[in-house]
Amino acid sequence: MAKGKKSLKGLGARYGIKIRKQYTKIHLQLKEKRACPECGSKTFGRDAVGIWSCKKCSFKIAGTAYDVKV
Numbered sequence: 001m002a003k004g005k006k007s008l009k010g011l012g013a014r015y016g017i018k019i020r021k022q023y024t025k026i027h028l029q030l031k032e033k034r035a036c037p038e039c040g041s042k043t044f045g046r047d048a049v050g051i052w053s054c055k056k057c058s059f060k061i062a063g064t065a066y067d068v069k070v
Ligand SMILES: [Zn+2]
Pocket: 036, 037, 038, 039, 040, 041, 054, 055, 056, 057, 058, 059
């Protein structure tokens, strides 16, 4: 893989560099490991757009599409 391209996964060579950079930024934010505000478990993640939940304690919270408001 060419140098500097390792973080631009998922879109291949499509859409142009600006779009891919934005996508990567959002994507990394989305996949970031988060701790559940209720039990502290790291299984906290996005369930659907705007809905964040914990797999361990089923705690659910409304957030934004790609990030959770603290
Ligand atoms: Zn939890």
